[in-house]
Amino acid sequence: MYRIGELASLCEVKPDTLRFYEKHGLLAPSSRSESGYRVYSDADLSRLKFILRAKAVGFSLNEITELLSIELNKAEWACADVKGMVDDKLEQVSAKIAELLVFQDSLKRLSDACCGGPESAEHCSILEALETNRQVQAEHHAGFTPVADNKNLKASLAISAANKGKSSCC
Amino acid sequence: MYRIGELASLCEVKPDTLRFYEKHGLLAPSSRSESGYRVYSDADLSRLKFILRAKAVGFSLNEITELLSIELNKAEWACADVKGMVDDKLEQVSAKIAELLVFQDSLKRLSDACCGGPESAEHCSILEALETNRQVQAEHHAGFTPVADNKNLKASLAISAANKGKSSCC
């Protein structure tokens, strides 16, 4: 049994977020204390973890509500309806996995190309890695638009560099 | 070469979205016509596809900007920095894939449980499928909170049912 602050810090969200989820029907505490405090159970924790996992892979809160609604409430939904919906979600999930695998491959390729040697430096962009990935093209794009806005990239690289000392390439 | 409307309908977004992406430095047309119309190239199309793919798997536009910024601009970034960043993104992507695989497994399990026979109807919820998935538990959760808000679920099921006639279970 957890109070709102405990559950929040367990899952690294804010109490306000949990109240927000409650207001929108995603997660209600299974009980309240005498004084009116929200009390969450382990089942609630599982549910929250599910919500956060779904959110992390690009489902909207509405879609997550749908996912959580998949229950055979015979009064309202026929099994066929539910199966149709599950199949839809399965397709979405499979599509996401496929796209992520392409990303993963591209990033690995990029990592290799970038750090294999100093001479390949000008081929170091994710888009080139992506394209080399899909169709091996003889013709090489000449002009490459540089990205203007580097303000928070700078910050994230600082963090990235601080977090791990494994920058050993080139 | 595409005008904004063509590119938009090709990728199933709105022209306004493309102008929005331009304003925020994600995608600028490689040229303009005499009259000032935006003209997009195939490289721009690739870039847009990349953006949409990244968005679909849960990256924010800021993160996508970072991904697109991964170029070895030696004047600004050391290779080690870039590698650190790529590694970070790789970890994120791997984590997302792992989570999606859990989803996929759960959904498959749910689909099977739901439509194997009418007697297992009350076990038809994604959360139960998820938990059965992780640890086989002897104890069974008694109370299961039903979800209140079914308004757009109804709509999506209608679409789902209309789209495919393969609802043949139970």
Added chain:
DNA sequence: CTTGACCTTGGATTAAACTCCAAGGTTTAT
């Protein structure tokens, strides 16, 4: 028995990502 860290509600504010609108210029098909 009060101080500090919690919790409650309701409502306002924010940030991200579009989405729409108005007023006008351009292209294309009849």
Added chain:
DNA sequence: ATAAACCTTGGAGTTTAATCCAAGGTCAAG
């Protein structure tokens, strides 16, 4: 040659998902 269907800019409005604030109640420690 003119209407329909595009395009331009600037700015306002919307939706989603929080996040913050104010005014007050609860609880454990010293």
